[in-house]
Amino acid sequence: MSAEIEHDEPLTQAIRLREQKNAQAHEQLLALAKRYPQDAAIAYQTAWSHDSLGLEAQAVPFYERALEGPGLPAEYRHGAFVGLGSTLRVLGRYEAARGVLRRGLEEFAHDASLLTFLAMTLYNLGDSREAVRTLLKVTAATSADHQVQAYRPAIEYYADHLDETE
Template structure:
């Protein structure tokens, strides 16, 4: 007797928890084909492809999961982050920026979007904005006492990273 869909999905989740990713991949491809209308299953298929370094194959699963609408906000945020990051690693910086900005707008408390967006901005030569995002992230989230002591200065310089102040010398 063949296992039910739910039993196979549970097995896939258990295999993933135990690190048996290749077996999960096989199961998730099968399950995603059987339930193309399940955003959760499409997302899980994307995530396992991504985990195994199969970024190009992960994209359609991520896209479909987001188009279908994930019910769990954490899954949705992770799908946006996964798709944006995947586009970036594939060199598709325009789509990476679009997806990461969308995810960042929907989930502003997920500061990991700032990190991946900064990497994307770096890739397209927008170094000042990339640095600004990272400096603000550091200022806002660091618990390191030395960084906290300079939080205001770091936040100020994040907005003025390219500014040069005149010196106090007596020349000319």
């Protein structure tokens, strides 16, 4: 029996428990991460578990392991970039957060969640102009509000020309 198949069922069970807010999920994920330290999917799920428990600092190495490991499905890679970037921001590690979020955007160009967390990080770094520009572009691109969409060309234009006046 391969190691991958061997841990699929326990990983699925731990994810299910985490989704049900069952405290046993965290212990199961930690045990799986110890047993399969090179498994990127387990590392990602373990990081997520730490984050959901407010253990941000302990989540970081698991997110990093998930992104370094091979074979992480795109959905999990995206989640790992968002999770690691937002966690680093919460921890006050703004430069590192910006780097992770920009790396994520290289793989998931124009992703609204990555851009939103990047905007928050840019604000924390004192780059308010770029933060506002980024949020305006995300709003224009993703809002379902018919008024925002009616003004989308103007919002997109002024996102790049915030200081223009007549």
